[in-house]
Amino acid sequence: MSLAEVMVAGERLLLHPYRALYWPRLRWLVVSDLHLGKAAHFRKAGAALPEGQDEATLKRLDLLVGHFRPERLLFLGDLFHSHHNNQWEPFLQWANAQTMELHLVVGNHDILPEEYYTEAGLRTTIGTLSEGPFAWAHEPVEHPGAFSLAGHIHPGVVLHGASQQRIKLPCFWFGEKGAILPAFGMSTGLFRLRPETPDRVFCCTDRAVMDVSNSFDRARKWKEKE
């Protein structure tokens, strides 16, 4: 595993290939867009999907928790996909077995009644959670006076190489006023970003987080010419 390190707003953040962010000073582990229960959600809507995805998602979370031993695990929205279904219970079990603090910044898909979260021991914040120089919210919006950290859009980038090669990968995106985390959940799709100056972009492979900001140099140089 090869992690990347980034300094923003005077704080050091670690980016993990599993598409998670770690804030060492306060020992926060942050993940976004798990979309648990999505398969079951679609099954109820008539699309009969098998499961197994949620289990894998939670397993990766266990590995991260074991690695960082965080004090707080922050879900940056879209933890559970819409209405209650039978996939909530495995999550509830998992949550109740945890010792660290669990915190959810509510996303557009988090529409369960509050008592569900209470039962799972999840603290919830609607809107923005402020901590240190950061404003933590589900949807990427500007927060004057703070550096915003968000999820929601499932960011990805396409890298181009010689001889018409291209790769599409999930990524962390860091702009001047905020950053966006990749989706932690499986099979959630990617929204392609087109980074501009002076954005920093870190893409995730299975084994590494890599700084690919200078891949977008070409666009940058072209802009400068104008």
Place this chain on the structure above:
Amino acid sequence: MKGQPPDKGILPKRSSKRKNGKAAPSPVDRWFAEQGWTAQPFQHETWQYMSLQRSGLLNAPTGTGKTYAIWGGVVNAALLDTARAKAPGLRAIWITPLRALASEIAESAQRMCEATGLPWTVGSRTGDTTAKQRAAQKKQLPHLLVTTPESLHVLLSQKGSATLFKNLDWFVADEWHELLGSKRGVQVELALSRLKALRPRIGIWGVSATIGNLEEAMAVLLGVDPDADPDLTSEEFPTGRYDRGVLVRAQISKPIEMHTLLPERVEHYPWAGHLGLKLAKQLLPVIEASTSTLIFTNTRAQAEIWYHHLLEIAPDLAGAIALHHGSLDRKLREWVEHALDEGRLKAVVCTSSLDLGVDFRPVETVVQVGGPKGVARFTQRAGRSGHRPDAVPRIWFLPTHALELVEAAALRTAIGTNNVEPRQPMVRCFDVLAQYLVTLAVGDGFYPNKLFREVRSTFCFQGINAEEWAWMLTFITTGGSSLQAYDEFRKCAMDEDGLLRVTDRRIALRHRMSIGTIVSGASLSVKYLSGGHIGTIEENFINRFRAGDVFWFAGRSLEFVRVRDLTAFVVKSKATKGKIPSWQGGRMPLSSYMAHILRDQFAHASPTTGAAPELIAVQPLIERQRRDSIVPAENELLIERFKSRAGHHIVVYPFEGRVVHETIAALLAFRMSLLKPITFNMAMNDYGFELLSDQPIPIEEAIDNDLFSDAHLLDDLQRSLNATELARRRFRDIATIGGLVFEGFPGRHMKERHVRGNSALFFEVFSEHEPDHLLLRQAYDEAFNVQLDLPRLQAVLQRIAGQRIVLKDPERFTPFAFPIVVDRLSGMNLTSEQVEDRIRKMTEKLEKP
């Protein structure tokens, strides 16, 4: 087809039927005589076989009276059977692949019944039939029913369906060649196996255009004897196992008049491209000279562009030309067909949407834009013209790039002979079987053991074993091992009597709604804001739009407004430029036979031997190729190597068609990627394929290592990424047909990406937890046998093994290479490098000045 044909087609001697001098003419004979018509020999022959209760296949082109040939037999038999003539109940089913044809076929049957005094009702039932008509049919079906495979299966899903068919005497499958190679053909086979069990003496007739395997086509339709011992090791056509039928051939072959639109100066005609618009001006006199002309293009987008372009260069054609393709609203299409029939249109730009259908007498000329990819398709299209007495089919070939002139020369030699491609029947389509089993369970239910025998009597499932059958039953009752936990997949249950049925009304409703084997990519309907449906368009295309964007559709300039409830709303636009929708599909594979005659033309493409006008015209290009590289002879395989700013290119020319090239390209790329970590980008056309890399390609080393060997073929293909991806794509349709994925209720369709996402998820889960899943296996089988055409690939590799490999290093792109390099579609990548290394290279490269 090797071996003994099922029947020699010798009729009993006339004298044996004649007892007192002369046989009385049949009622249909008399009617023909009254009309002053002379029955054709094949019509007589068909009537006679049908009077003997025989089954068979009639090989006759459209517009030759094949409908009367079959209906005549049905009517004659009915009139002889006076005891039952007046009784109500369904007596004959006529299957047509095209619902637009149903009414015409019903009309001609009606005419014949009335004229011969047979008191029968005739009706049709297709997806277009109104609810009211369907309700009336539910009370009482007509004597003759014209319907589609899908609608027939819907009938089988009704309660009490067995009683509907208790008087059935005849089953006719029209345009059988069209159904044969598709899963709709399998639907016909399955329905027939049921009908044969209910009515063992039913007469079965197919009607087919000329294809390369007529006898096999008949065997597929008539089915097999499930009790006969299958001798699958035999190379011979296993006659004993198949029901015997008669093959009636209409010996009508009108010669085809073929012309080619030759570019005035071939040196200046594009080397690449697929539109051919440069020749549009030259086409105008051709259109002018005929009452009506059909202009066939290979894709819908091409049709839109051509329509638009013709109006631009000849504004006086406005109102006299029209557009016809499968995405247009049915009413628009019907209007076009009607206007064409009445001779009100000078030309119609169309796609395969007009390959079949009623004959338009005013059509005197057909134009084929671009290579038709197969001789059968070319002659079929030519046959859409020349339906007036004494007229002959006339077709103009319009090449879209210079090398297509060689294709024209190949077609010219081919239509002179009677060689056409065979249509391969689909086998072991477990998705269709799963759907069919639930269809029966929704209806009256079925006893598994009894049905097993029926299913084994179809050509498609003759090889299904008890284990597979048991798996199918588990699949529809519990969902199979990996889905057992979910109620949604428990569709059928067995009652105490041993009958398998669906009891849940919601499941029944949902199933009836999804009967069919044509899985449409999710499409949106296109409507004006002010109302008025224009057609349908693929979701992927419209998703790229923002309000205000302009696109061309149905020959009109439209401005996109918004999407709501799966409808794209538009207003008319005055803009003259706009995007053209690209629809999926459209790229047709080059048939093996076509590939063969094409290679032949190239091998002999020298002015001394090439007498065809197209070959003479293309000489400057051939000369250039010869100067810069070589024109490969029959026993040579040409490989060209270039270096350009894009990287290192290798171009290989097997001349086997795009589909085969796609596979060989992946195979070669994979084998070379074993030699060193390297990433390839691949591109191909019908003549060859290109591998492009950012580093030198180890082609010489690869050739020394048996690059084209067919050893470990399956293994290498599976590992060349390609296979899993192809199987995954095939699986989407299979999951939908097999009932795993529900496309949604009418008007409430699931979004395309959801359907795709869901089937992808099933694919993953089955791959991991139930690798023996029959639907998963089917996806791989289809990927290998249908899509990759493994048998053909093996034959190609063996052919290459006997060839001498010629490696050339031309200084510039050759005429052969140019269309491949230019038409490159990015995206197909194969790599043996670590993704991290690739990222590193991509980011480092750009830091250099």
